[in-house]
Amino acid sequence: MLTRPFSSLFLLMAMFFLSTSNTLANDQLDEFNPTDMIMHHIQDSYDWHFFDIGETPVSLSLPVLLKTDKGWITFMSSEFHHDTEGEYVVEKNGQKVVNYHEKAYVLNEGESTLKFDANHYPENAIRPIDLSITKNVAAIFLSVMVLLLMFPRLAKHYKKSNKAPKGLNNALETLVLFVRDEIAKPQIGEKKYMKFMPFLLTVFFFIWVTNLLGLLPGAANVTGSISVTVALGLITLILMIFNGSKDYWQHIFWMPGVPVPVRIILAPIELVGLFIKPIALMIRLFANITAGHIIILSLIGLIFILSSAGVAFISVPFALFISVLELLVAFLQAFIFTMLSALFIGMAVEEHEHH
Amino acid sequence: MDLVKPEFGLFFWQLITIIILIFLLAKFAWNPILKGIKDREDSINDSLNAAEDAKKEMMHLQEKNQDMIKEARAERDQMLKDAQSARKRMLEEANSQANEKAAQIIAKAQETIQADKKAALQEIKSEVASLSIEIAEKIIATKLKDDKSQQDLVERMLKDVKLN
Numbered sequence: 001m002l003t004r005p006f007s008s009l010f011l012l013m014a015m016f017f018l019s020t021s022n023t024l025a026n027d028q029l030d031e032f033n034p035t036d037m038i039m040h041h042i043q044d045s046y047d048w049h050f051f052d053i054g055e056t057p058v059s060l061s062l063p064v065l066l067k068t069d070k071g072w073i074t075f076m077s078s079e080f081h082h083d084t085e086g087e088y089v090v091e092k093n094g095q096k097v098v099n100y101h102e103k104a105y106v107l108n109e110g111e112s113t114l115k116f117d118a119n120h121y122p123e124n125a126i127r128p129i130d131l132s133i134t135k136n137v138a139a140i141f142l143s144v145m146v147l148l149l150m151f152p153r154l155a156k157h158y159k160k161s162n163k164a165p166k167g168l169n170n171a172l173e174t175l176v177l178f179v180r181d182e183i184a185k186p187q188i189g190e191k192k193y194m195k196f197m198p199f200l201l202t203v204f205f206f207i208w209v210t211n212l213l214g215l216l217p218g219a220a221n222v223t224g225s226i227s228v229t230v231a232l233g234l235i236t237l238i239l240m241i242f243n244g245s246k247d248y249w250q251h252i253f254w255m256p257g258v259p260v261p262v263r264i265i266l267a268p269i270e271l272v273g274l275f276i277k278p279i280a281l282m283i284r285l286f287a288n289i290t291a292g293h294i295i296i297l298s299l300i301g302l303i304f305i306l307s308s309a310g311v312a313f314i315s316v317p318f319a320l321f322i323s324v325l326e327l328l329v330a331f332l333q334a335f336i337f338t339m340l341s342a343l344f345i346g347m348a349v350e351e352h353e354h355h
Numbered sequence: 356m357d358l359v360k361p362e363f364g365l366f367f368w369q370l371i372t373i374i375i376l377i378f379l380l381a382k383f384a385w386n387p388i389l390k391g392i393k394d395r396e397d398s399i400n401d402s403l404n405a406a407e408d409a410k411k412e413m414m415h416l417q418e419k420n421q422d423m424i425k426e427a428r429a430e431r432d433q434m435l436k437d438a439q440s441a442r443k444r445m446l447e448e449a450n451s452q453a454n455e456k457a458a459q460i461i462a463k464a465q466e467t468i469q470a471d472k473k474a475a476l477q478e479i480k481s482e483v484a485s486l487s488i489e490i491a492e493k494i495i496a497t498k499l500k501d502d503k504s505q506q507d508l509v510e511r512m513l514k515d516v517k518l519n
Binding site: 039042043044065101129130131132133134136137140141144147148151152154155157158159162163164173176177180194197198199201202203206225226227228230231232234235286290 | 357358359360361362363364365366367368369370372373374376377378379380381383384385386387388389390391392394395398
């Protein structure tokens, strides 16, 4: 009995799909480029673009900070006038800046327009040192603000009473305990875990909150950008290097208990392994989050590729399903990143029993 | 390839931000939170231990009470026994005393009776003697008309006296 409404809905959908696909396909297919759309959504940009009303984009203008040999160039990103093709030239302190595919280029002296070489690379401009507050940087600051709103409040609770907190604080405390008891203690050990708790807790909650905020419509893809995960992985690497025990280094450079020739072969492998570990961390987080975004965007993009609103009946539930899955992935990736960081740090600080 | 090429700006801001965030949260959140949680766990453990101790103490007290009750009961029994035996002893004592006294009184009375009897007999003897003498005098007066009869009489009388 239950299947009847579903089957009739499907039929309706199919009819709608068939009737509209022919008419719309021809004039819209060449306009819509799904790759561009998806790349635009998962990559960084100078503006924080939310949506368009008709032809007018609604976006947040963010500061652009560039450093060239001739000094700093600062202006608001609205001065690009939403141009990303390098056509609109912003002139500041006698230097000309263009935005080509969300990368700022400073034109060489004497040039007035951006020219491209055979490979479509700009040939008469250089990339300055770019410290702009881009969409992703702004989103990072937003995550930081959320964290600073949540956790000092929880900390205040313990000054007032030593009873268990209620509501949101209770949920946060549970997660803090989760990081302590399920991640830090088992991986690093009872004796040394306290030293790494601030790092592990901060990274866990930063990644989790940023992942969740990234799922909101119009939000930035922060944890899905390699620059961000490189920074996070770098901290894990630094902690591994600076807290490595004598045993750990000995196991890398001069593995005990194996013949000398094997030691010589093992040393470079182990040394590469030291760097591979955080690299695996950064790629895992980046790839998982970016993949999630791409899947959701592809499912939505399907509506426009097939130029049929009927596809929405399939695409939207699927995208919704993936979005809900992403809620899980958001937590899972935060957990895995923290877990593996703790594991790697634990391996580094471990004192071996002498064999 | 733009997707997998790190951007210096974003990397720079992320690194600075996360480091500052770690220190800020460590000072204002993680350390107080972890300390608070630890304190609470300790206090819960302490409370549990204290409760266990109190329970043990109570058991101990109960045992002590039981002992005290047992002791008290034993003491009471002992006291009852003592009292009973004391009563018995006292009764016996009183009895024997009374008996003794009674015996004494009886003995005294018998002595007195004996003495009185002796005195009475003495008196009766002397009375009888005097009566006898009187009677004898009279009989003699009447019967002693001749010597022979006098002699007989004396002899007879002497015989009689011996019998007494």
